[in-house]
Amino acid sequence: MVKDVCIIENEQGSAIIIALLALALVTLLGISSIDTTCIELKIVRNERMYQRCFYVADSGWKDGACWLEGKSEAPSKINVNPSLSEDELKIVRNFGDGAANVLNDDFPDSSEDDTIDSIPYWYNIQYSQDQIVAGSGKTYREFIYIVKSNANKEHEIEVRLKKIYKIGY
Structure with missing residues (x-):
């Protein structure tokens, strides 16, 4: 006996x-x-x-500000070579080797740059201008500096700082 199986209705x-x-x-x-x-x-x-990197760059400019705060008199410029640009001639502190052939002043612990959390950073401080402090005569002058800090060659922060020094004492 042959049994017919309908494939359409078979859901097995x-x-x-x-x-x-x-x-x-x-x-x-x-x-x-x-x-x-x-x-x-x-x-x-x-x-x-x-x-x-941002926070390291932020720490770098603060490091430069601390260095500037520790000075009892206005720092002198460290670059004197006339072949340098005007900005390079205004540098009073350059920490680290952020660019080739940059003139550096003394480094702590004989290192040429520093790291925070294994990220290298450097900064430089440039003299911008100075002016007489109002009401003080010529003995007190307000110096304005530009501090540039760079971390890992990627993040750069630039700040302007003012410091008052007594001149000629």
Whole structure:
């Protein structure tokens, strides 16, 4: 006896096909989630490095400000070579070797630059101008300096500082 089987109405095995399709869909979602996570981790890593370099550059100019604060008289310029640019001639303190052939003054501990959290930084202080302090006569002058700080050759911060010195005592 031959039995006729209708293939259209036969649903045996359909559950396994539906399960495989669902598994494939979940697998694709998982793979795309892993890719998204990897991209997000790279973004976070770059943001963290950016923040670290910014804070190192911020510390660099503060280091220069501390050096300037420790001076009891206006510091003299360290570069005297007339072939240098006007900005290079105005430098009163250059810490580190941020550029080739930069004239440096004395470094602490015989190092040419410093690091914070393994990120190199340098700074320089340039004389900008000076003026008589109002109401003090010619004995007190307000000096204005430009402090540039750089971290990892990527982040540069420039600040202007004022300091009053007594002149000719």
